[in-house]
Amino acid sequence: MAAAECASALSSSEKVNFSKLQNGSDIRGVAVPGVEGEPVSLTEPVTEAIAAAFSSWLSDRNKSDTPSRLRVSIGHDSRISAETLQDAVSRGLASAGVDVIQYGLASTPAMFNSTVTEDEEYFCPVDGAIMITASHLPYNRNGFKFFTKDGGLGKADIKDILERAANRYTESKQPAALSVQKVDYMKVYTSDLVKAVRRAAGNIEKPLEGFRIVVDAGNGAGGFFAAKVLEPLGAITAGSQFLEPDGLFPNHIPNPEDKTAMKAITEAVLQNKADLGIIFDTDVDRSAAVDSNGREFNRNRLIALMSAIVLEEHPGTIIVTDSVTSDGLTTFIEKKLGGKHHRFKRGYKNVIDEAIRLNSVGEESHLAIETSGHGALKENRWLDDGAYLMVKLLNKLASARASKPGSGSQVLTDLVEGLEEPGVAMELRLKIDQNHADLKGGSFREYGEAVLKHLENVASSNPVLQKAPVNYEGIRVSGHGGWFLLRLSLHDPVLPLNVEAPSNEDAVKLGLVVLAAVKEFSALDTSALDKFVHTA
Numbered sequence: 001m002a003a004a005e006c007a008s009a010l011s012s013s014e015k016v017n018f019s020k021l022q023n024g025s026d027i028r029g030v031a032v033p034g035v036e037g038e039p040v041s042l043t044e045p046v047t048e049a050i051a052a053a054f055s056s057w058l059s060d061r062n063k064s065d066t067p068s069r070l071r072v073s074i075g076h077d078s079r080i081s082a083e084t085l086q087d088a089v090s091r092g093l094a095s096a097g098v099d100v101i102q103y104g105l106a107s108t109p110a111m112f113n114s115t116v117t118e119d120e121e122y123f124c125p126v127d128g129a130i131m132i133t134a135s136h137l138p139y140n141r142n143g144f145k146f147f148t149k150d151g152g153l154g155k156a157d158i159k160d161i162l163e164r165a166a167n168r169y170t171e172s173k174q175p176a177a178l179s180v181q182k183v184d185y186m187k188v189y190t191s192d193l194v195k196a197v198r199r200a201a202g203n204i205e206k207p208l209e210g211f212r213i214v215v216d217a218g219n220g221a222g223g224f225f226a227a228k229v230l231e232p233l234g235a236i237t238a239g240s241q242f243l244e245p246d247g248l249f250p251n252h253i254p255n256p257e258d259k260t261a262m263k264a265i266t267e268a269v270l271q272n273k274a275d276l277g278i279i280f281d282t283d284v285d286r287s288a289a290v291d292s293n294g295r296e297f298n299r300n301r302l303i304a305l306m307s308a309i310v311l312e313e314h315p316g317t318i319i320v321t322d323s324v325t326s327d328g329l330t331t332f333i334e335k336k337l338g339g340k341h342h343r344f345k346r347g348y349k350n351v352i353d354e355a356i357r358l359n360s361v362g363e364e365s366h367l368a369i370e371t372s373g374h375g376a377l378k379e380n381r382w383l384d385d386g387a388y389l390m391v392k393l394l395n396k397l398a399s400a401r402a403s404k405p406g407s408g409s410q411v412l413t414d415l416v417e418g419l420e421e422p423g424v425a426m427e428l429r430l431k432i433d434q435n436h437a438d439l440k441g442g443s444f445r446e447y448g449e450a451v452l453k454h455l456e457n458v459a460s461s462n463p464v465l466q467k468a469p470v471n472y473e474g475i476r477v478s479g480h481g482g483w484f485l486l487r488l489s490l491h492d493p494v495l496p497l498n499v500e501a502p503s504n505e506d507a508v509k510l511g512l513v514v515l516a517a518v519k520e521f522s523a524l525d526t527s528a529l530d531k532f533v534h535t536a
């Protein structure tokens with residue numbers, strides 16, 4: 001499908017529900033027509049209004065300290081609607097009197113980086129940055145993430161921007177005099193990553209010489225990592241796959257939580273006898289790895305690995321994670337590594353903000369990381385960066401090679417030794433039918449809260465179950481050698497259920513507890529749970 005077919009224009013008299021485009025701290029919508037039941041919501045005029053609204057938000061925020069014209073950078077991932085939206089964003093910004101700098105294909109973390117880089121040749125630092133991406137969502141979606149030098153914008157800022165956009169959308173527009181610069185900013189960002197590995201290795205030019213490392217970019221924006229980061233450091237990247245951007249994602253979903261994606265990189269490692277495999281999501285703010293034996297470092301195992309690295313550097317520090325992390329991970333961080341596991345809420349912005357808050361009240365934390373593969377380090381300005389997580393693994397490889405040549409990725413494998421892993425780990429997503437009479441006109445959130453309250457009461461009266469003493473999200477309960485967590489999704493009318501247990505039999509016992517408690521809620525679709533408890 002050609003980019004020109006994307007994002008057909010709406011007339012300004014049509015009603016646009018801007019608030020529906022908010023997805024937590026991002027904006028997301030449908031940008032490409034053709035999928036039944038998914039009309040285009042992120043049209044060019046809507047996009048122009050959002051970009052102009054960001055610039056008005058930015059200029060209000062910077063009023064006192066930036067008398068000159070504002071500069072905003074724009075980057076995008078490999079989606080087929082990227083260029084159309086990039087042009088619309090540029091027009092929206094220019095109409096608001098902002099200087100526009102287009103980076104073309106870029107990663108989300110690079111966009112944040114552009115707000116802190118000091119380099120006039122690249123028009124940096126910019127006052128704000130916009131990344132056009134919908135992460136791992138299907139090809140027809142797209143969206144925006146916004147950054148200033150203080151990091152990614154939060155929920156309240158996005159709400160504000162969408163309100164401003166709704167007001168602007170009805171205003172008649174003047175054609176804007178477009179002042180657009182194009183620069184290859186990824187050159188700056190990748191050279192920062194290369195320098196970070198060289199520095200950690202004692203300023204050796206090629207600290208990864210001889211390592212075979214394969215990259216799977218899933219046809220997203222992460223293909224640069226092979227040629228622009230690994231190769232200059234001396235690694236051999238033969239066997240890397242899906243490095244070419246292709247917004248139809250023909251090979252697999254670029255998502256390190258996805259089983260097919262992890263299988264693809266694992267096979268590439270084994271076939272190429274590589275020391276390490278690295279996989280990114282579409283916009284490179286999430287990642288995972290695979291060791292030379294094909295063992296996956298994603299989800300809890302990636303957190304364990306990163307915790308081991310960070311706790312060597314900062315003994316005793318607090319590791320902040322999302323809520324769906326395993327009990328085995330807590331034991332590993334606290335008993336084996338001597339750190340403290342702070343299991344917080346789901347959502348990368350939530351874990352990062354919590355780590356920043358802890359530091360501000362004198363509780364030292366250096367790592368905030370989610371099972372999804374999002375992760376941020378204090379040393380890297382709390383930038384949510386999948387590529388930087390991989391840089392930390394590369395540093396480990398390089399230092400192990402210096403002391404023990406030929407040991408491949410064994411150093412990483414050894415670091416997670418002792419992590420207890422459950423026999424069964426699963427997530428089922430139970431949908432709330434928002435139009436169901438049982439909601440009695442209330443919101444799906446209220447309904448979900450009622451389900452959780454009831455489950456809490458049921459669990460409290462069952463002597464074989466123990467409610468988690470500290471819990472920030474949903475209902476987490478231990479029993480039958482495992483645990484379950486039922487919570488409200490951050491964005492969707494869904495109650496995700498995570499269960500971990502030593503065996504299928506135990507997982508079924510936990511599943512039955514949940515099923516018995518929620519079955520009277522007729523707007524909740526429990527078919528996946530029914531199926532699990534009857535067939536597992």
Ligand SMILES: O=P(O)(O)OC[C@H]1O[C@H](O)[C@H](O)[C@@H](O)[C@@H]1O
Pocket residue numbers: 346347348349370372374488489490491492496
């Ligand atoms: O609550 P859920 O539906 O499981 O979604 C949770 C996820 O939402 C978004 O994708 C965020 O980027 C992730 O950081 C978060 O983990």
